[in-house]
Amino acid sequence: MIQAAKRAIERRLESERSDACLMSRRAGIITDAWQSDLLRSDAKQMILLCSRQSGKSTVTSILGLHTALYKPDSLILLLSPSLRQSQELFRKLQDVYSAVESPNLPQATQESALGMGLSNGARIVVLPGKEATVRGFSGVSLLIIDEASRVEDALYQSVRPMLAVSGGRIILLSTPFGKRGFFYNEWTDGEDWRKVKITADECPRIDKEWLERERQMIGDWWFQQEYQCEFVETSDQFFNYEDIEKAVDPDVEPLFGGY
Numbered sequence: 001m002i003q004a005a006k007r008a009i010e011r012r013l014e015s016e017r018s019d020a021c022l023m024s025r026r027a028g029i030i031t032d033a034w035q036s037d038l039l040r041s042d043a044k045q046m047i048l049l050c051s052r053q054s055g056k057s058t059v060t061s062i063l064g065l066h067t068a069l070y071k072p073d074s075l076i077l078l079l080s081p082s083l084r085q086s087q088e089l090f091r092k093l094q095d096v097y098s099a100v101e102s103p104n105l106p107q108a109t110q111e112s113a114l115g116m117g118l119s120n121g122a123r124i125v126v127l128p129g130k131e132a133t134v135r136g137f138s139g140v141s142l143l144i145i146d147e148a149s150r151v152e153d154a155l156y157q158s159v160r161p162m163l164a165v166s167g168g169r170i171i172l173l174s175t176p177f178g179k180r181g182f183f184y185n186e187w188t189d190g191e192d193w194r195k196v197k198i199t200a201d202e203c204p205r206i207d208k209e210w211l212e213r214e215r216q217m218i219g220d221w222w223f224q225q226e227y228q229c230e231f232v233e234t235s236d237q238f239f240n241y242e243d244i245e246k247a248v249d250p251d252v253e254p255l256f257g258g259y
């Protein structure tokens, strides 16, 4: 009887290995269709352009935990504009870990507000949003950049090489924040990215009437950015992006091109 129960647990964990949605379900989170697609995707580079509260941090924290549990010696980095926000993402991951913990899964051997080490050699590291302090990691399996539109370009440039040798994965997730910066550039022109856009209307947990009241409260500009995932001009921008683009002729040589 005990043997049969043990075998059932082993079978269950074996199916969770190949499907993170099953692990999520055991933690009490039934993933939305787009979250399931993301968890089942093997894309190396993904960008999630998603509304506030749509569940983007939740789903990436599940992916981070799943990678750590099932990929021995993996290194997962959680990055965002500030340490506080990276820790917020880590807390989501810890909550899922507490819910799915099992003697048959790797155990936490070290845990603090800055990360977690597992008995299979995997590590999850929480990073602050400062370029000088994030250098020095290599062999990264998964790099998650939350609130990516507000992360500085210099920081993005300094973390990308960490994936070079390991062939690791990267996920950028954010609401938009103006037509500038790497998040906007990768979303609009980046190749080899799996791109996912989820507006507030598409999230089953965001009430339509609440959304309409929110639009009236915060105004169209914020609403388009925060809930409709539009890259609207920054509010202090004097000329809009399209006008600047129209005014620039790529065929004209700069006057002082030689300098």
Ligand SMILES: Nc1ncnc2c1ncn2[C@@H]1O[C@H](COP(=O)(O)OP(=O)(O)OP(=O)(O)O)[C@@H](O)[C@H]1O
Pocket: 029, 030, 031, 032, 035, 050, 051, 052, 053, 054, 055, 056, 057, 058, 059, 205
């Ligand atoms: N599939 C799901 N089922 C039930 N609840 C979910 C699901 N996905 C996310 N949630 C819940 O929805 C809320 C918002 O999720 P989350 O914080 O991941 O969203 P977010 O897009 O990162 O939001 P923000 O833009 O504010 O950072 C949380 O309370 C989370 O637990």
Ligand SMILES: [Mg+2]
Pocket: 056, 057, 058, 146
């Ligand atoms: Mg979030």
